[in-house]
Amino acid sequence: MTILWAIIAGLVIGLLARLVLPGRQPIPLWATIVIGIIGGLIGNGLAGAFNVADTSGVDWIRHGLQVGAAAVLIALVTPLWTGRRRV
Template sequence: MLGLIISLIIVGLIAGALARLIVPGKQDLSIPMTILIGIIGSFVGGFLGYLIFHKDSQNGFFQPSGIIGSVIGAVIVLLIWLRVGNRSSVRR
C-alpha cells in the first residue's frame, strides 16, 4: 500500500511537471499542487485510455503508454484548472 502511494506521488510529480512544461504561459502552482494535478491527470488519462482502447492496467502499473496517458490527462486537467482559476470571484 505504501509503495502504491509513493509511486502515485512520483508519477504525479512527473506528469504534472511535464504538463506544466507543455502548457504555455505562467502557472502559479506549488509543488504539491503540481503533484495533485499529475495524480488527477493520471486518473483522467487512464479513464480516457480505457474508453478509447478498452484495456486496463492488467499488464502492470508502469507502462510507457500509461505515462503518456498520464501526461495527456495532466495537460487536460491543467488547462481546465487555468481556465477556471482565471475567473474573478466578483462579477459585475
C-alpha cells in the same frame, strides 16, 4: 508503497504537463502533484476506454493521454489559482 509511486508518478506527469503548456503556471508544487495524480487516473481511464491501455513495449499512448489530461486540468486550475484573493 503504492501511495509513494502515485506521488512520484503525479509529480512527473504534472511537471510534464506544465512543460507542455505555454507560459507560466503559478501554482504550487503540491497542486502540480495532485493534478498529475488525477490526470494520470483520467488518462488511464481513457486508455482503457480506447483499448490502448496495454500495448507491447512502452505505453506511449497511455502516457500521452495522462499528460494531456493533466495539462487540461492545469490549464483549468491556473486561472482559478491566480484569481484567488490572498488573506
